[in-house]
Amino acid sequence: MLLTIKQLQVKYGKQTALQIDSPISFEKGERIGVIGSNGAGKTTFVKAILGLTAYEGRIVTDLQPEQMAAHMQSNAYVTTMPVKRIMEMILDTKIKENKELQELIAFFEFEGCLSKRYNALSGGQKQKFTIIMIMMQKAELTFYDEVTSGLDFETRQKLMEKMVEWYRDKEDSLIIVSHYYEELEQLADKILLLDQGKVVAFGRTGELFKTYCGDAIFVLDNNQINSNLTKGFRALKSPNHLIALSCRDKEEEKRLLAILMDNNVNFKRSNSDIEIMSINARERFYAGAQCRKD
Amino acid sequence: MKQKKCNMNMVLYELRNINGNFMTHFFGIVFPNMMTMIFSRTIGSQVPEAARDKVIVSIMLSMSLVIPMSIMFIGYGALYSQEVEREVPLRMRLFGFHERSLLTAKIIAHMIFMTVAFVIYAVFQVLTMDMPKPAVSSVIYLLVSLYLIGIILLVIAHSLANIFRKFGITFGITMAVYFTLMILTGMMGISTEQLPQALQRVAATLPMTYISNDFADFWTGGPYNFMPFIQSFIFFGAIAGILLIYAQYRDRRVIK
Numbered sequence: 195m196l197l198t199i200k201q202l203q204v205k206y207g208k209q210t211a212l213q214i215d216s217p218i219s220f221e222k223g224e225r226i227g228v229i230g231s232n233g234a235g236k237t238t239f240v241k242a243i244l245g246l247t248a249y250e251g252r253i254v255t256d257l258q259p260e261q262m263a264a265h266m267q268s269n270a271y272v273t274t275m276p277v278k279r280i281m282e283m284i285l286d287t288k289i290k291e292n293k294e295l296q297e298l299i300a301f302f303e304f305e306g307c308l309s310k311r312y313n314a315l316s317g318g319q320k321q322k323f324t325i326i327m328i329m330m331q332k333a334e335l336t337f338y339d340e341v342t343s344g345l346d347f348e349t350r351q352k353l354m355e356k357m358v359e360w361y362r363d364k365e366d367s368l369i370i371v372s373h374y375y376e377e378l379e380q381l382a383d384k385i386l387l388l389d390q391g392k393v394v395a396f397g398r399t400g401e402l403f404k405t406y407c408g409d410a411i412f413v414l415d416n417n418q419i420n421s422n423l424t425k426g427f428r429a430l431k432s433p434n435h436l437i438a439l440s441c442r443d444k445e446e447e448k449r450l451l452a453i454l455m456d457n458n459v460n461f462k463r464s465n466s467d468i469e470i471m472s473i474n475a476r477e478r479f480y481a482g483a484q485c486r487k488d
Numbered sequence: 489m490k491q492k493k494c495n496m497n498m499v500l501y502e503l504r505n506i507n508g509n510f511m512t513h514f515f516g517i518v519f520p521n522m523m524t525m526i527f528s529r530t531i532g533s534q535v536p537e538a539a540r541d542k543v544i545v546s547i548m549l550s551m552s553l554v555i556p557m558s559i560m561f562i563g564y565g566a567l568y569s570q571e572v573e574r575e576v577p578l579r580m581r582l583f584g585f586h587e588r589s590l591l592t593a594k595i596i597a598h599m600i601f602m603t604v605a606f607v608i609y610a611v612f613q614v615l616t617m618d619m620p621k622p623a624v625s626s627v628i629y630l631l632v633s634l635y636l637i638g639i640i641l642l643v644i645a646h647s648l649a650n651i652f653r654k655f656g657i658t659f660g661i662t663m664a665v666y667f668t669l670m671i672l673t674g675m676m677g678i679s680t681e682q683l684p685q686a687l688q689r690v691a692a693t694l695p696m697t698y699i700s701n702d703f704a705d706f707w708t709g710g711p712y713n714f715m716p717f718i719q720s721f722i723f724f725g726a727i728a729g730i731l732l733i734y735a736q737y738r739d740r741r742v743i744k
């Protein structure tokens with residue numbers, strides 16, 4: 195066991211920013227995706243584990259703070275020297291003498307940036323700079339807190355491709371906080387869904403999907419024709435412009451597929467859509483809470 | 489990933505960081521030399537010939553205090569509080585650097601820079617001022633005292649920056665303390681004896697007062713009672729220690 199969280203509570207003044215009642219455990223080598231809307235408590239969760247914020251409760255781990263590496267939402271460095279010097283100091287090495295670091299720099303196509311100062315780097319280059327050093331830390335547990343926030347679509351895609359490629363055959367334990375569901379689909383094998391400081395769902399992505407969405411889902415445009423065509427199928431909660439239909443088995447899936455194809459309807463099939471899963475998990479969580487209240 | 493200890497790379501990094509700070513260069517190197525020249529020309533010409541040597545030495549000693557006060561207090565406070573405001577030290581800690589290692593590297597780098605400033609100051613004094621040759625012991629006492637004052641001031645500036653976390657507040661406080669210290673310790677032309685009794689008592693707790701007022705008396709040798717001077721160091725050091733412990737306690741990382 196890498197880490198277990200028991201009865202964790204973080205308060206900012208009188209407001210409870212995070213409350214985890216049931217124990218949550220992370221195993222070595224697991225990749226946990228943490229999702230939730232703004233104010234859900236994602237960064238507070240990261241800060242509590244890193245020992246950067248005061249909390250009540252217990253975080254049981256053998257890890258010392260310096261055994262955890264973290265890419266925070268905002269990462270600042272001095273601007274009085276080129277980033278090459280900062281990198282060499284932080285990693286206590288010389289780039290020209292460290293083959294592994296040279297490879298990582300080349301992997302992220304960062305060679306041209308080494309002589310620049312941090313304030314002269316673009317948003318994507320700044321993220322790459324921290325990521326390279328985080329990866330070189332080879333920490334027992336690594337956090338990525340909204341690593342792609344503020345980046346344009348193309349830069350975000352490229353950066354995620356690089357990260358997915360880098361971690362593909364490795365056994366690093368990761369906690370990845372993101373607003374972007376597709377990033378977590380690529381990187382995480384477990385999901386922790388937070389909302390208003392509470393744990394809405396936690397578990398393996400596939401299992402959570404099965405619990406809240408079924409075997410597979412079909413997502414299509416929300417219009418009258420599609421709505422009429424798919425009557426009789428179980429509709430899940432989804433963004434207003436979409437219809438999400440749940441299929442509990444292959445037979446049901448085949449029936450729906452036939453209707454959609456016969457009527458030339460564009461659709462997307464998925465058995466790992468974290469966005470729809472999250473929406474429905476949240477829905478069920480609050481419905482359950484309401485029932486308990488009543 | 490292991491906890492990182494202070495090493496040569498960190499000291500070099502801090503030296504590069506200081507080198508990029510204009511304030512440290514101006515207030516630590518240009519300002520004391522310029523002030524010594526102005527004061528010695530204006531005040532030195534107004535005193536009788538017999539007292540001239542002592543006055544010049546006194547001015548040189550007072551202005552030598554500007555070096556640690558500017559580099560280790562004003563300059564460092566300005567540089568480090570900007571880093572704290574932008575959360576650079578937090579970033580360093582997340583890379584496994586312990587606060588103690590970071591502070592040690594900063595102190596060593598600033599002491600190296602201060603040594604360069606002392607050398608420039610000494611060369612400038614020798615070339616431009618006609619003053620009596622000091623006793624070796626007096627120079628050693630002076631240098632040791634200046635380095636100790638520098639370290640204590642850096643620790644105070646470091647703690648203030650960590651407590652207030654904003655460049656504006658920290659810079660305002662360090663500047664106010666800097667000028668208060670200059671007035672109290674006789675570096676602004678008003679001797680400590682001219683101050684009200686209460687302020688004289690405060691001045692007696694500051695080691696700079698003794699350097700500024702007394703060191704000229706034994707510059708060329710002779711006896712001196714160091715006890716009040718040592719006591720002032722203990723008091724001044726205790727203030728720095730308390731501030732540092734408080735700042736570190738507030739910033740501690742605890743996983744329980």
